[in-house]
Amino acid sequence: MGHSTAKLSLDDFPEPEQVVRLRAQLLEWYGRMGRDLPWRRTRDPYAIWISEIMLQQTQVKTVLPYYQRWLIALPTVTDLADADLETVLKLWEGLGYYTRARNLHKTAQAIVKEHGGVFPETARQLQVLPGIGRSTAGAIASSAFGRCEAILDANVRRVLGRLLAVDDPPARAEAKLWEISQRLVDPQAPHNFNQALMDLGATVCTARSPLCLLCPWQADCLGRRSGEPTRFPVRPARTVRSEIAGVSVLIECQGKFLLVRRPERGLLAGLWEFPFVESVGGGEPEETVRMAFGNRLESLERLGQVEHEFTHRHLTAQVLWARWAATLDELPDCIEHREHAWVAPEHWPEYAMPAYVRKICRLQCLQ
Template identity: 85%
Template sequence: MGYSSAKPSLNNCSEPEQVVRLRAQLLEWYGRMGRDLPWRRTRDPYAIWISEIMLQQTQVKTVLPYYQRWLAALPTVAALAAAELEAVLKLWEGLGYYTRARNLHKAAQVIVKEHGGVFPETAQQLQQALPGIGRSTAGAIASSAFGRCEAILDANARRVLGRLFAVGDPPARAEAKLWEISQRLVDPQAPHNFNQALMDLGATVCTARSPLCLLCPWQVDCLGRRSGDPTHFPVRPARAVRSEIAGVSVAIECQGKFLLVRRPERGLLAGLWEFPFVESVGGGEPEETVRVAFGNRLESLERLGQVEHEFTHRHLTAQVLRAQWIAAPAALPKVFDCREHTWQPPECWLKFPMPGYVHKICKLLKEALPKVSVD
């Protein structure tokens, strides 16, 4: 790029004048432009923790209604610890990455049982004591709830700091440098505001593809901007190859009730409920796939359509069939009998926590079968 020879060392970040200036510029910008978000109006570590976990790989606009509903239903860490996992997953339904919800539930029980309901206050203590809390999340909670001078390095902060100091190292090597920069820069007098400002700057100005450099409080110091292509920094990890999942979801009816099965406790969509799903092998017809899985237990197979759903690194395509169960309700194939299952009428389906693709199937069933109500 014809720029590397002018690139300064990271020691520049430790120069007192520059550090003081960068802190002041960012905090002044945040005072004018910072977003008014509900978790910024509290110092309750529980509420802040919930927001930070929800915000992992999820946009603020998506999180807001979930956050409000969650706190209305489970206002304290004790309430979360005492809740049934099923209720927790139902509240989380639609946010994705369901392991986050399961870890919230586990961590709440740890806080209540082992810490007397009191949150650890330092980032290190939070990481060591609670499942599902990484270094950046721990820093955000400790700085926001307890005023600790702890650094963060979420995706937004990583992008801002990587551009500010033109960190062009491969991702694995860049990580240590970026953490060092973040820790040097965080304002010990206002760590909460500084970290929140850093996240806001990345979310609203220093965006991934089209940074608004002229609106940035750090534009004069930004080495990425001086390079002529700030989007070059930091170097992004290679994208994971997206895998395809293809199969058949079959809505099996027996005396007005339909079979729901619970997914295994580990893996994709762990612990959520779905209609029996059978992965296709060799591209066979959906009816044949279902007959192989269920033998002679089904009749009146009817195609209702197809649903598709995007996960982070997976794309699911499900052919949807309806069928009548003609065996005894307990005579399930082993693959489903070994999983928790239940027969439920359509009006009860939505009481169960389900992934997004199953909600699409419910909608398809409602459209195809007018007498079926899933409201």
């Protein structure tokens, strides 16, 4: 591949010839090794935007079927703007981080209302829209409109941080990494260059064990030369997950189960779940449930326990089944003012539910 051994550092970065070489090496590698992904075969800003939002925090192989289903159900930005939120959340179900789905919906409506259904072309205009950060804006502007805009997602941050052995504290490194990304992006091929950077991070310069011997930048990379590439860039301190513990109760009445909708804001906003009672003081689950629902719950039975990791929280839910010894119209006091529905198990799939609730559904093959 003819790598030069010229040293690269932030003080002299970028030497114009180094930039030219790095671009050429990366694009040559991408031509051979780049992944063939459906959103790379289109210039439709809507499809590219959907893929970019899905790919935030989620791996390509998980995203692929969701992306395809989404574009069949809602092929244009107007279709998304006109869809009801329930449909949007249902299409998103299982991808996690549901704020992304809600922001897609809001942004589609803003594009239709404020831009006549036509996507803005520059990263600066795109960034104003809900849920579109600087990097996503750069990706859409470069991929859909061929603009010379930089990106800096987690993969790119890692590759560039290692290439230049950036060891500043995370807040300061961020500005440097943006500058490096902006200087490196190839004005002749911004789309391919940015996609190549993402691929390099995803397949070669991986978080735990970078495959430096397969890397087109191995000769210039300061991280590799340090012998400890995984030290770069310095990561923010880990946030400690807080614990949520409680009881999910499957309340049955006439073959139907009570579902309640979570509030429009906060964790898992707008999704449906079985009534969940947080345990305080660590009592027995039956006791916790009786305190919340009173004595119209009968035949309490333990079905098991599920655990789930959210970004900053860990949930442990004991699962109980109970019979509701009243009619469908007489609701437990603690539910009365919440959006709710009595639903037979065969209709549960029609409700957008978070992953931890799906785990509950699978506990006893209730579905």
